[in-house]
Amino acid sequence: MGESVELIAGAIKLIGAGLVVIGAGVGIGRIGGSAMEAIARQPEATNKIQTAMLIAAALIEGIGFAALFAVA
Amino acid sequence: MCTFAADLENNKSPIMQKIVRFLLVLALITPVAAFASGGHGDDHGEKKEKTKEEKRAENKEYVKHHTNDSHDFGLFTIEGEKGEEDSHVGFPLPVILWEDGLHIFMSSKFHHGHEVVESNGKYFVLDYHDGKIYNADEHGNILKKEVDGEEVKLAPLDFSITKNVLVTILMAVLLFFLFRGIAKSYKTGLAPTGAAKFFEPIIVFIRDEIAIPNIGEGSHKKYMPYLLTVFFFIWFLNLAGMTPLGINVTGNIAVTCALAIMTFVITNATAKKNYWLHIFWMPGVPIPMKILLMPIEIIGVFVKPFALMIRLYANMLAGHIVLGSLIAVVFFFDAFLAKTAFVGLTFFLNIIELLVALLQAYIFTMLTALYFGAAAEEAHH
Incomplete structure (x- = not known):
């Protein structure tokens, strides 16, 4: 009984971490895509857009890593 | 012949560019080759009989060995003949x-x-x-x-004095003499000479693209030494991690923790009244919101350096594990085609990791500058 509960808890943890990583991936993908569109519209603002993109991506990445560390 | 000599004198000539490009590619390939041969040795003779489980365990051990800190500086291992022990080549610490x-x-x-x-x-x-x-x-x-x-x-x-400590000390000494030399070279004239020629654009980039936009003209001067130090320290250590020596300093949570604590202390020690006002009594929102925001902002003060620590650590460690695993996979397969494919993939990822080494240093410096900017901001009403 106790063993199976532990197994299920472990499985749920892993699934949760997977969901967070998927979310982070989608988020970073959207940031990248939007940055591409923005650069296409305003090529002269490329530098500013790139900087903002990297910061936002780094912040989201942190959440993904936090999820990985919660299960590791 | 004459044109060739003239080409050599002009750095921007196509021949010179080709030579430089060739050297760069060579420099990129060497770590992969050395890494691969250093850790494993050849799979021939009686070694072929290893089962998949044994190989798997060996690969796991190999990756762990390269990402962990150790008490000796191992350079490579020579696999012993049948019945003999493996001999490790390196130096003790x-x-x-x-x-x-x-x-x-x-x-x-x-x-x-x-x-x-x-x-x-x-x-x-x-x-x-x-x-x-x-x-x-x-x-x-x-x-x-x-x-x-x-x-x-x-x-x-x-x-x-473990491997990580030794490399950190060596890197600190290298940075000290390198940048003292650069600073000295500006005393003789404004035109950069020697190493300054290479580093000036990077230093100016950090000032003009990272410090001034995030912290603000004027107050950025106070923070420039720390930003430059942290950028080059992380970048050089990341690059040292790409060598086949198995150095993994920035992929060690104690090192990134120390860096994050320094950012945390500098942010809060140099913070102006405006910074604390935004944490404890957010201006411009109704009073119930002010009370609600206070604990969230206080947590935020600690979460920011924590995220800095985890980001650098996880990125570098993950990069090393992925690279190590891919190199191990090369030895896992027996088929020539699979081996070749994975050597190619490893080479590609090695180049990506070189980019990540710079990117992580940039992001750490960028976010640090962002937090300094929040601390140094004056009230604007």
Whole structure:
């Protein structure tokens, strides 16, 4: 009984971490895509857009890593 | 012939560019080759009989060995003939322990975890699997203590000069002399000479693209030394991690923790009134919101450096594990085509990692500058 509960808890943890990583991936993908569109519209603002993109991506990445560390 | 000589004098000539490009590619390939041959040796003869499970365990061990800190600087291992032990080539590092008094000896005394070391009446063993030193009796049995029904291995306080510590010290010395030389070269004239020629654009980039937009003209000067130090320190250590020496300093949570703590202390020690106002009594929102925001902002003060720490650590460690695993996969397959494909993939990822090494240094510096900017901001009403 106790063993199976532990197994299920472990499985749920892993699934949760997977969901967070998927979310982070989608988020970073959207940031990248939007940055591409923005650069296409305003090529002269490329530098500013790139900087903002990297910061936002780094912040989201942190959440993904936090999820990985919660299960590791 | 004349044109060739003229080409050589002009740095922007196509021939010179080709030579530089060739050297760059060579420099990129070498680590992969050396890494691959260094860790594993050839899979021939009786080694072919290894089962998949054995190979898997060996690969896991290989990746762990390259990402963990260690008490000796291993360069490479020569696999022993049948019946002989593998011989490790490298140099030992000093071990400094505190256990009812100071114990100092060289790590070569452990013979790679095979022998018990006696120092001032105490016995120590090195567990070669996790690289840690434990207390033991004279027969080499690790002393254990029972805590909450679980057995815990007893370990002394370890202040050893490990591989990571040694590389960090060497890098600090290198940075000190390199940048002192650069600073000196500006005393003779405004035009950069020597190493300054290469580093000036990067330093100017950090000032103009990272410090000034985030912190603001004027107050950025106070923070520039730290930003430059942290950028080059992280970048150089990341690059050192790309060499086949198996250095993984920035992929060590203690190192990134120390860097994050420095950012945390500088942010809060130099913060102006406006910064604290935004944390404890957010201006421009209704009073219930002010009370609600206060705990969130206080948590935010600690979460920011924590995220800095985790980001750099996880990125570098993950990069090393992925690269190490891919190199191990090359030896996992027997088919020539699969081996070739994975060598190509490893090469590609190695180049990506070179980019990540720079990117992570940039992001750490960028976010640090962002936090400094929030601290240095004056009220604008």
